Amino acid sequence: MLALYCDDNRQVALQELPAPQPAPGEALIRVTLAGICGTDLQILRGYHDFKGVMGHEFVGVVAGPPGSSWLGKRVVGEINVSCGDCDLCRLGMPRHCRTRRVIGIKDRDGAFATYLTLPEANLLAVPLQVEDEAAVFTEPLAAALAAVDAARLPRKSPVLVVGDGRLGLLISWALALSEAQVHLVGHHAEHLSLAEPYGVATFLEKDLPPGDYAAVVETSGAAAGLDLALARVRPTGTVIMKSTYVEPYPLDSANLVVPEVRLIGSRCGPLGPALRLLARGLINHRALIDRRFPLSQGLEALERAQRPGVLKVLLDCGRQPGD
Amino acid sequence: MLALYCDDNRQVALQELPAPQPAPGEALIRVTLAGICGTDLQILRGYHDFKGVMGHEFVGVVAGPPGSSWLGKRVVGEINVSCGDCDLCRLGMPRHCRTRRVIGIKDRDGAFATYLTLPEANLLAVPLQVEDEAAVFTEPLAAALAAVDAARLPRKSPVLVVGDGRLGLLISWALALSEAQVHLVGHHAEHLSLAEPYGVATFLEKDLPPGDYAAVVETSGAAAGLDLALARVRPTGTVIMKSTYVEPYPLDSANLVVPEVRLIGSRCGPLGPALRLLARGLINHRALIDRRFPLSQGLEALERAQRPGVLKVLLDCGRQPGD
Numbered sequence: 001m002l003a004l005y006c007d008d009n010r011q012v013a014l015q016e017l018p019a020p021q022p023a024p025g026e027a028l029i030r031v032t033l034a035g036i037c038g039t040d041l042q043i044l045r046g047y048h049d050f051k052g053v054m055g056h057e058f059v060g061v062v063a064g065p066p067g068s069s070w071l072g073k074r075v076v077g078e079i080n081v082s083c084g085d086c087d088l089c090r091l092g093m094p095r096h097c098r099t100r101r102v103i104g105i106k107d108r109d110g111a112f113a114t115y116l117t118l119p120e121a122n123l124l125a126v127p128l129q130v131e132d133e134a135a136v137f138t139e140p141l142a143a144a145l146a147a148v149d150a151a152r153l154p155r156k157s158p159v160l161v162v163g164d165g166r167l168g169l170l171i172s173w174a175l176a177l178s179e180a181q182v183h184l185v186g187h188h189a190e191h192l193s194l195a196e197p198y199g200v201a202t203f204l205e206k207d208l209p210p211g212d213y214a215a216v217v218e219t220s221g222a223a224a225g226l227d228l229a230l231a232r233v234r235p236t237g238t239v240i241m242k243s244t245y246v247e248p249y250p251l252d253s254a255n256l257v258v259p260e261v262r263l264i265g266s267r268c269g270p271l272g273p274a275l276r277l278l279a280r281g282l283i284n285h286r287a288l289i290d291r292r293f294p295l296s297q298g299l300e301a302l303e304r305a306q307r308p309g310v311l312k313v314l315l316d317c318g319r320q321p322g323d
Numbered sequence: 324m325l326a327l328y329c330d331d332n333r334q335v336a337l338q339e340l341p342a343p344q345p346a347p348g349e350a351l352i353r354v355t356l357a358g359i360c361g362t363d364l365q366i367l368r369g370y371h372d373f374k375g376v377m378g379h380e381f382v383g384v385v386a387g388p389p390g391s392s393w394l395g396k397r398v399v400g401e402i403n404v405s406c407g408d409c410d411l412c413r414l415g416m417p418r419h420c421r422t423r424r425v426i427g428i429k430d431r432d433g434a435f436a437t438y439l440t441l442p443e444a445n446l447l448a449v450p451l452q453v454e455d456e457a458a459v460f461t462e463p464l465a466a467a468l469a470a471v472d473a474a475r476l477p478r479k480s481p482v483l484v485v486g487d488g489r490l491g492l493l494i495s496w497a498l499a500l501s502e503a504q505v506h507l508v509g510h511h512a513e514h515l516s517l518a519e520p521y522g523v524a525t526f527l528e529k530d531l532p533p534g535d536y537a538a539v540v541e542t543s544g545a546a547a548g549l550d551l552a553l554a555r556v557r558p559t560g561t562v563i564m565k566s567t568y569v570e571p572y573p574l575d576s577a578n579l580v581v582p583e584v585r586l587i588g589s590r591c592g593p594l595g596p597a598l599r600l601l602a603r604g605l606i607n608h609r610a611l612i613d614r615r616f617p618l619s620q621g622l623e624a625l626e627r628a629q630r631p632g633v634l635k636v637l638l639d640c641g642r643q644p645g646d
């Protein structure tokens with residue numbers, strides 16, 4: 001099968017690999033569509049120490065093993081593969097499993113390939129009304145919803161979302177759908193405009209009015225975004241950190257201790273609620289798609305996804321050259 | 324009156340100043356005993372931008388104005404002077420008042436002096452059974468209790484306190500008194516031994532057993548303390564930051580985002596519960612006292628308080644040379 005493979009030296013190449021064999025309890029999934037995420041780009045920049053098939057955002061169709069009750073079903077999948085047995089799994093935190101592997105991120109092959117394997121327990125069937133181009137957003141939308149939950153929404157005062165990229169838009173939409181007042185600040189007028197139909201008040205950074213916020217969600221991926229978040233969070237307020245930065249962030253401890261601010265990391269969330277939200281047709285996923293590339297043009301796709309201001313780049317993993 | 328005064332250039336000197344005049348609604352307090360705190364030492368190192376009489380930990384006796392119902396009462400006082408009218412005061416956060424002044428820390432003269440003024444609304448009467456040497460710990464104990472509250476105690480698993488200084492000891496004692504299992508890690512065997520009667524398990528850093536903690540309270544005042552806290556907090560766990568550091572802390576964002584850790588700043592707390600705890604006689608305040616100096620030897624006292632490993636240094640503000 002064709003796969004986008006990242007080697008020890010963070011060199012990515014299209015490779016012909018044998019199709020993976022599902023272990024007992026696992027399904028073989030033929031990937032239909034996959035999404036390129038900021039984490040994939042960070043892997044290329046050396047942020048993670050990953051070797052293998054890249055990719056974790058996907059929708060596909062179960063193609064094996066023979067006899068599986070999932071055969072032929074259209075699915076998305078929980079990307080963390082957990083042991084079910086360690087203290088954290090037993091405490092109900094399987095996404096923090098002590099020995100977790102994460103497809104395309106940590107110790108397990110991912111979805112930028114013709115085929116992928118995952119434990120059947122990780123699969124969720126995609127409802128008919130959710131098209132592939134929507135279903136491929138299940139994982140990032142789940143992460144957005146987790147950030148919304150972590151923000152412990154104040155109802156009476158607006159929440160500030162910093163960053164108008166894919167995740168910033170998804171989070172501001174999800175916040176708005178949960179009845180929050182949302183302010184979104186970013187650098188791209190054409191992205192900001194995508195939030196306005198949701199009732200989100202949008203601002204270029206230079207136009208953000210003065211004042212502070214009980215909750216700020218930082219999605220910008222840039223240290224300047226966390227600077228802004230910490231400058232604008234109200235005393236005793238919460239900053240949700242969705243972004244990671246390649247360089248250490250120079251944290252002024254007084255910015256947390258004196259105003260008694262809460263800085264909360266948020267990584268991913270449960271897929272079910274995200275899939276239900278997509279099924280309600282309330283997420284304008286098409287507006288988030290920049291371009292689709294066939295998997296055979298995966299390197300061009302990665303290159304495009306790295307350009308500033310580019311929204312979601314998708315890989316058609318089912319489409320072969322000449323299809 | 325005599326006062327320890329910090330000027331524009333962070334030079335501290337003993338000065339003869341006129342006694343302060345209480346504004347309407349304020350009391351004049353004759354200071355009996357005052358404590359030197361890490362914040363005072365940070366002011367000398369340029370951490371805050373404070374000019375005025377230093378000091379915020381105190382116990383004293385109300386000496387004016389004539390006719391005050393507080394006259395002659397032994398008191399401690401809330402150190403934040405708030406407006407009562409801004410949005411944060413109205414939201415019940417007077418310690419975060421938009422225009423707050425803080426005695427000895429921010430825009431208001433402090434307690435290292437013969438006299439101090441404070442709004443009567445800030446005063447708390449000290450119960451008879453609380454001696455001056457205990458009452459002077461009300462403010463730091465209140466800060467310790469706030470950190471305990473912020474840690475949202477897990478009952479089933481131990482809490483780690485990093486740092487065996489004054490605050491680390493107070494916090495570990497307060498945690499133990501609230502039925503938590505407490506591990507305290509530090510560098511001074513003689514300090515660690517003060518926590519053992521409270522049932523706290525104590526460790527020199529090199530002996531801390533492996534494992535992680537649902538909650539860690541960092542009190543060390545050193546970046547290495549936060550390194551340890553972040554290394555030892557469990558995924559989805561909480562790190563309470565009590566310390567501030569003069570230099571920016573190089574935060575690896577992945578240490579918050581990937582394990583979804585909560586980093587929560589904590590500064591100060593309400594005095595009432597601290598005073599009640601002192602009245603119950605459960606805080607071994609005498610063990611925390613390193614030495615008492617008369618105010619006239621305030622510079623020597625500050626010097627001593629800066630030595631590594633020194634616990635609480637007190638100033639006898641009521642005792643005059645030759646008393």
